[in-house]
Amino acid sequence: MDGLLTPRESAEFIAENSRDVFIDGVGVRRVAELLLAKAAGPELRVGAWKAFHDLNPKAADEAAVNWVFVTDTLNFSFWSESDEHKCLVGYGGKTYSGYWSLCAAVNRALDEGIPVTSASYYATVTLDEVRHILRSDTDVPMPLIEERHRILNETGKILLEKFEGSFLNCVRKSDKSAQKLLHLVVESFPSYRDVTQFEGKRISFYKRAQILVADTWSVLEGKGDGCFKDISRITMFADYRLPQVLVYLGALKYSDELLEKLLKGEMLSYGNRQEVEIRGCSLWCVELIRNCLLELTEKKGEKTSGEINSILLDYFLWDYARDHREDMKGIPFHRTRCIYY
């Protein structure tokens, strides 16, 4: 096998060789125009991470960075067999599902005096304690609870051994480089190694490692330890929601065979050719949307609130998918059960 391709190189290679997933140039431009209208707005800026999301920490201190680390360590696989029966967590008078149910559970635990963001706690937390911390208000538990427990113990032990128990120490070893932090994370923490192969090449998506770097940049408001000079090299995060919204917006298309399979709710295993094509083409699609948006902003002389990178586009599209859940009901998301996204 050749050397490991970066997520961006992987995505370009996959898009060039994809058989069941296609990028639609007209759709790409349409999404870029949708985003152009928001370019100078409050959404497409690093401050949106705190301003638009109640559950995210408002502080920019070490505790907030460790909140991001434990949350992104568990940031995977929230989808349920049926949308009518899923894990829900009530917090602060609201009910949360999916990724937000995890954040609500973390904040609920902290309110209950459980130090769930402290490595010294989760390095030895028991399965029963994790079940209690992540408990659902419905009879449907959060998926992969056993894996979440194993990963908490594994990750907590490594954070204690290598970084004195605080992710901020890991950030401070990255020389304010997003790429260095990304590689430090995947080298240190096995559960972040989102790598597979496609057409004989070793490819990487690093979805949770990239979103960890992005969320660290966001929680630190792009300042101080979070002032990464190369933050724009981070790509979108190849999860199961972005492909769904890109298909809904017409920027991504599936072959009839793949669409039929997804509509039937068939599972795709991690590393399966079609699963890799969905993730890789989504990532490349967002890169093309970003290029088109940058061209449009230059042509129109649009003012933007700082550089618009793939992180901000991803966050916007992910929030858009969340806000248009009903409209997107007819578009299937792909079902892969794994610890990587």
Ligand SMILES: Nc1nc2c(c(CN[C@H]3C=C[C@H](O)[C@@H]3O)cn2[C@@H]2O[C@H](COP(=O)(O)O)[C@@H](O)[C@H]2O)c(=O)[nH]1
């Ligand atoms: N591409 C991308 N994927 C993201 C996120 C997030 C949340 N992060 C930011 C969002 C707001 C704050 O700004 C957070 O920073 C979660 N996910 C993924 O989605 C899936 C869960 O979906 P649902 O079942 O609908 O909750 C699961 O794979 C989860 O890993 C993102 O931003 N981008």
